[in-house]
Amino acid sequence: MAQPVLKWAGGKRQLLDALYARFPESYDRYHEPFFGGGAVFFDLEPAAATVNDTNLRLVNFYEQVRDRPEALIDRLREFRDPEADPDPGLAFDSETRRGTAVEQYYYQQRARFNERAYAADWPEGDKDLLEEAALLLYLNRTCYNGLYRENSDGGFNVPIGRYADPDWVQAERIHAAARALEETTVHDEDFSYVLEAADPGDLVYFDPPYEPMSPTADFAEYSAAGFDRADQERLLAVASELDDRGVAVVLSNSGVTYDRYDEAGFFVEREGATRAINSDASARGEVDEIVATNVAPERRRGPDQAALDDY
Ligand SMILES: C[S@@+](CC[C@H](N)C(=O)[O-])C[C@H]1O[C@@H](n2cnc3c(N)ncnc32)[C@H](O)[C@@H]1O
Structure with a gap:
């Protein structure tokens, strides 16, 4: 199960x-x-x-879980604590789309997520699609209440959650889900x-x-x-x-x-x-x-x- x-x-x-x-x-x-x-x-x-x-982000997520579970887990292991400082090595580290200063790692990842994919210019390469899926799970497991909510312009706008020990890697669940999805066609x-x-x-x-x-x-x-x-x-x-x-x-x-x-x-x-x-x-x-x-x-x-x- x-x-x-x-x-x-x-x-x-x-x-x-x-x-x-x-x-x-x-x-x-x-x-x-x-x-x-x-x-x-x-x-x-x-x-x-x-x-x-x-929801295209959701569909991509399940395709990545099914087709590249190990790569997804490896990428998730690279994320840091949501309350840490932003990573200067990553793009979009200073402002959200709405111009608010980004002072925590969580908000940096949220800004990256929102700067990235929209239906009109959905990324094509495997690396981008994997990054997209990893960001979705990271934000889902570290945001307030595990809620997925978008603004009218499609931006994910849920604030940081307060968890004692958030687990955004979810390796066992990803492995089990990959097996469950093996013979499944995912439509969008x-x-x-x-x-x-x-x-x-x-x-x-x-x-x-x-x-x-x-x-x-x-x-x-x-x-x-x-x-x-x-x-x-x-x-x-x-x-x-x-x-x-x-x-x-x-x-x-x-x-x-x-x-x-x-x-x-x-x-x-x-x-x-x-x-x-x-x-x-x-x-x-x-x-x-x-x-x-x-x-x-x-x-x-x-x-x-x-x-x-x-x-
Ligand atoms: C109630 S949720 C499903 C919850 C799910 N059963 C679970 O256990 O998590 C409804 C889903 O329908 C999707 N949705 C909305 N409009 C749709 C449409 N016209 N066709 C297919 N899916 C749609 C939403 O993106 C959302 O993920």
Whole structure:
């Protein structure tokens, strides 16, 4: 069993049992169109899979983990304590993109990260792509609350975290994740790629950015692009089309989507989940969450039953 390498908002570790209880007893390939930290995928370690995310930095990260785990670990070992002074040997050591003086090593790495890659001029060379992945993990493990958050212009803007002994190398997790990803195709497209990728008999688990419970709730923290009501409707249409084609579908979302999935003919149940990452302490409690599936109860693997492949 592997574990997520990155901390990611909306991580699904607390919901694993509830999700597995709805999985079919057997299926062919596994697909995860909103990958994020990949909590379900890494726990499951499917033999054949596709995963996908629109965040290019995330997609590059998993490709580097899969293809160059040793080089990535070696590079990560070269990073220094986040509170140390900036390294004069590295570029972008004096100011952030917004012109603030950089006085600590952490802010220097954040500035380097933000000066580097954007979709328009994404680096081509292996060395740059490796550096990109190493910076993402370093910042993820040393920033405040392990949050990934971008400004509207795509800059990563999370401040330094206070950890007694931060471990940004994560060698064991990288090795285990590399093995789990070995036979996996990583896509960087809209979630609807799965209409092409999934065949009858496959299983798709959708974990989209949740639809806000109230109009004021801010769920735009995953990437600068956001995921709006029209995307939620496209998602329901894609899930329904997969259902028509004989693909097993399991989906989590916020409670406000209950009626829509119910009316579309899915089995829907409410689950309470504690958000793993929420910078607002008062919102750390239970949230209203649903799990929808087209897998009929008699075809499910069930809560206590291990999958046949486990034997
Ligand atoms: C709720 S998170 C997934 C969390 C993940 N299950 C975990 O355990 O960490 C949603 C992910 O969807 C991605 N995303 C947003 N819009 C998307 C789209 N149109 N197609 C595919 N992925 C998208 C975001 O970048 C984010 O990583």
